[in-house]
Amino acid sequence: MFDARTEEIRARHEAATPEPWGTGYDGAGTYTIEARPRFVPGSGEASVHDGIVATLTGEHCDGQTYCNADFIARARGDVPYLLDRITKLEAVLDRVGGLAAWLKEFAENELRADDRELYTAIANDLRACLAIEDTRTQQSAATKES
Template sequence: MPIPPLDLDAIQARADAATPGPWRATDDDDTWRMHGTHPRIPGMKWQILKAPKANTPYAEYWPSPADAEFIVQARQDVPALLARVQELETELHRERAAHSSTIDERDRAAHYADRLAAALAPIDVRGEHSIGNCPWMAALNYADESTPDGGPQ
């Protein structure tokens, strides 16, 4: 199943709008908390989330320690992944451009090789391009056989 395209700009905008990191998850006897860095005061702890552990119907919905770790690490992971995707997309663009250039050069070379082969030998000698036949080699062999010493003219 193909992966749907990502809206990297929207992901970046959400990451930029979120509370600055790093994030931390903490808990005590009564409460779970998640903190980031204050958006306007660097280094100051900023509470993102607070949930009671008991005496509410929602206490059981706090994430497991592994899920809490995943959430807090996402603050650093998402921007790092976005940067890596951008780097790979830039590299892919360069490779596609180079590949396209290589294909164009190959096609031009094949065109000129076909013209040279046509100048050296008639079509019934060259034949067509196929798995078993290379018209370029056939034309070169014909040219070699056409010279008095069997070598280049």
């Protein structure tokens, strides 16, 4: 299954600074999203990192700015997890679609008439479930484009 928006997200993910990301705070309302933050004993710094990915400025003790910084930092790990889940779920949908096609063919060619109706109905139900999900995906994509 190919979904252009998912592929665009995957491309942005692959182009971004490698993970992990973390947050830093200056004590005055500015949060930084840092690449590979870590504590190095004896470095003279509270922590070191491989660069600042983004800076968010708010008010001192501004909970919203902290939540935004935390969301951005965690997105670097969350996005690949979600992309992997999409890939796995699409594989399941493809497999179910293949089984529905096989079941319908089996029902048409190998079964008695009364069994044929039952298996054909099951195959049609499976296809209907897949079509509903495909319609939802298309509707979601159309909504986001408008």
